[in-house]
Amino acid sequence: MATEQDSSYAQGFGQVSRTAGLVFRYLLLAATMFGIVTLAVLLVYVANDAIQPLTADAGWHLTFFLTLVLPTILVGGALYRRNREALKLGGMVVGALLVSLLFSGGVAIVFVDIIPPLTGFSYAVGLAVAVAGTVLLTKYETQIPFTARVAATGLLFFLSLFGVPGYFHSIPELVQQAPVVPTDWIILTLVLGGLTALVVGQYIARVREDTKAGVAAGASALVLTALGAIVGPFVGIDANALVVVTAVSFVPTAAYAGGSVITREELKPGLVFAATVIVGALVGAVAVDALGFAGPQAWTDWQFLTSSHSGSAENAGLYPAIGGSILLMVTVAALSFPLGVGAAVYLEEYAPDNRFTRFIDVNISNLAGVPSVVYGLLGLGVFVTYLGQATGTVLIGGATLALLILPIVIISSREAIRSVPNDMRQASYGMGATRWQTVRNVVLPEAFPGILTGTILALGRAIGETAPLIMIGAPNVVFNLPTELSSKVSAMPLQVYAWSSLFASEDFYTKAVPAGVVVLLAVLLAMNSIAIVLRNKYESET
Template sequence: MATDTDSGYIDSFGQVSRTTGTVFRYLLLAATMFGIVTLAVLLVYVANDAIRPLTADPGWHLTFFLTLVVPAAVVGGYLARRNVPALKLGGMVVGMLAVFLMFSGGVAIVFVDIVPPLTGLSYVVALLVPAALVVVLTKYEQRISFTLRVAATGAAFVLSLVGVPGYFHSIPEIVRQLPVVPADWVILTLVLGGVAAVAVGQYVARIREDTTAGLAAGASALLLTGLAAVVGPTLGVDANAAAVVTSVAFVPTLAYAGGAAVTRERERIGLLLAAVVVVGSLVGAAAVDVFGFAGPQSWVDWQFLTSAHSGTAENAGLYPAIGGSILLMATVAALSFPLGVGAAVYLEEYAPDNAFTRFIDVNISNLAGVPSVVYGLLGLGVFVTYLGQPTGTVLIGGATLALLILPIVIISSREAIRAVPSDMRQASYGMGATRWQTVKNVVLPEAFPGILTGTILALGRAIGETAPLIMIGAPNVLFNLPTELTSKVSAMPLQVYAWSSLFASEDFYTKAVPAGVVVLLAVLLAMNSIAIVLRNKFESES
């Protein structure tokens, strides 16, 4: 039995010293703080080289200090003292707008430059047709055998997307051959704005418990996207870009803020902080333009984000690498998510507990710690040498990175599935559900937040990898965006590596390299922030 003295003796544990425990705790705290401070200093040093804030006119700093920093500090300080949940809501809205604006740029790259809008529309139509058939089959699933439903669903998607060569065209081919097609901004409004409208409509219908309100909100979201595309050119903004940014960034943020204003009466004053930040930024930008104050001579500017590589650091850009990273992540997600979640479901819900499954468990855990360069060699040996595929393409790069993060996805998915209470499974079985119905309707919906969080964090690791891409022969420098899965692809970390090695010079070290690092870190932080927000949101609801 322990005593109140500094140390005591507990059976089977030996001597326990509170002093030793306290010292150990503070040593851990000191080590943690040392690591955090060191990393922060390094990031500040890199960000200073990339953004160069001290090169701005003093009037520029003073203007934004008065229009943005002071009002935001006053409102934030008031909320921090009186209503912390409201402060969190305001910060959430600001962060949501910033992250979605960043991702809207990636969506614009994919649906404007990589995939032509008409091609995107044709594939959306080709997916909607079999999806409607799936809904009909699901409605009558009690009258149709499972085998027939699977066969009909698979045939519908194959015929819609591929067609039958020599007999009839696929739906994408038919749509692209129409004599009259709408303008690109109309297509983007229908496709991206339609997706945003459906999401907003469902969100409003859920919080208001009114289908009519949801339909009105969805129609308003679609109308806002179309209006932005029409008005954008008069303000100097491309119609396609206006449609993308509005549907991806502004519509979801406005919907979330509006929903919070309606359902969270005590915290909705926090929206004042978001309004102060947005209005202060716009007023500050207009003021510095009127007074002619020069801003920072940052290397992370529009030219850097929209230009290809150049022999000079001043003209070097990251655009093809950004597009390549987006396509790689889309391929990685498409390959790793279903395989990883499927493997996790089998191992947790179906696999027997025997020596073979325990052997698989040990190997999955070991594979999660294998260096990334080994996966690059694996991709080179399997996909390039054995299967004879061309080196450095989107498909081979995505498949190699998918192998890299697959063990992580499996482990995180298994943990999420294992966290579902067994009582929920037993209750489902007690209602007469089969094992598959229990997994589909109980286990996976409950575990989905954890699965999604783990997948996003794994994708964050994949997007920063360089060694696997080097091993499979991805080009260090690319001057054009990849447009197909068989196109050569580069990526942001690979481009930064090229600038720091193949084009090593003082200019690249102090200009292009820091700018590329800042962009890559911004993307990583945005992805990780989404994972953290999703985890906290679902944990608070559970």
């Protein structure tokens, strides 16, 4: 028989050989492993220069092995044999804590150092008033025409946030001129803690299917955030910083762990694994400090993360560049997300299939592959030369990077919208819904995880770009955080580029550059991990 022979002839395929198939399979495997190993060696080489783990005392390594590594292996091995889903939950909790801690640092930079807490609070109040008015308008959507509601909503947001100069003060102005204002930690608790409490409350209410449980969880989240400010000074941590970390990292991670266990009680052992890792790390840190063991002489340390550029590699820091990257990403997201999603919705749900739309499709695909330096030249020509804007500012840098990733956002959003089954649209139409109601209530909620995943991956590309920022005249080095959209801005890849070129020396090559690369890679991996988790969750639900 043909299946018993090593090779045979199939009509239309020519000579069919199982040997050739096996060779091709193992060649692909070898190519994949070669790429993975090469990348791993490169990352280990850079991380070794930045962290220098071998410079730590032998007692330091032994202590963490006994308190962290060995217990983690034992507990993880036991769960791997008995309950792999619980082990997966434990790993997710630890990963969520690490990633949220990383992002809480960025949030602290924005809402403590860049934007004064009172300013942020005033705009939060203005935004809350505008949102409340919009919600009130939606309750009368059957009595008020759609165009009138859109105009009223836009006017409400504009008057609340900006007012009319000379005639009507905006709500932020009125709040900042109030005779009595709360302290910074109370403001951060109300704004960040309140937002976290709202999200946690809704999550627990949905998991428990109990509104009262959600209200209790939200109140507990707000109380825990406030306790962070009270406990902070006693443990040597700034109250404002601990409020941010509690609201952005500790409380959401605890809520995720608790909600997962509520839905599936068999996953409770996974919390034991997470506790083993977290407690082991804390016990190890306390033990090495008490025993006096010296840790690694890492260049990626607290001083590096909180200092600005210096002429010596030992004192150089990445802090202004980190703040600049955060503001650039906020600007890029604010510009590219609504434009990209709006274009995708139009092209998929409204645009007719004609030559013009096919021409647009082809050009969007081509624009996604254009080198980034071309977008830098485009930003220089349009925003700086034609519009006469200042070079190297947050707004111009964000707009240029938004142009860079806009085709990617459009393509990924279109793919997510296209993946929504057409039967769901037809069912919505069959119930009498309009096209807009179908898009708003059916298509976008179903496609949102895919849209968000594609946007995060696109932002990951933007945060690592250097050429567009060089083209628009962004400074290589800044010594202060940008505080406005018109402020000069640098970014992490631009700062690393400056260290490796303008300040090229043996010290910078072996100290500052590897440390900057490790920080940049940590941010990129954190963003990509969020996108991967969202994609896997979406695929498992569908």
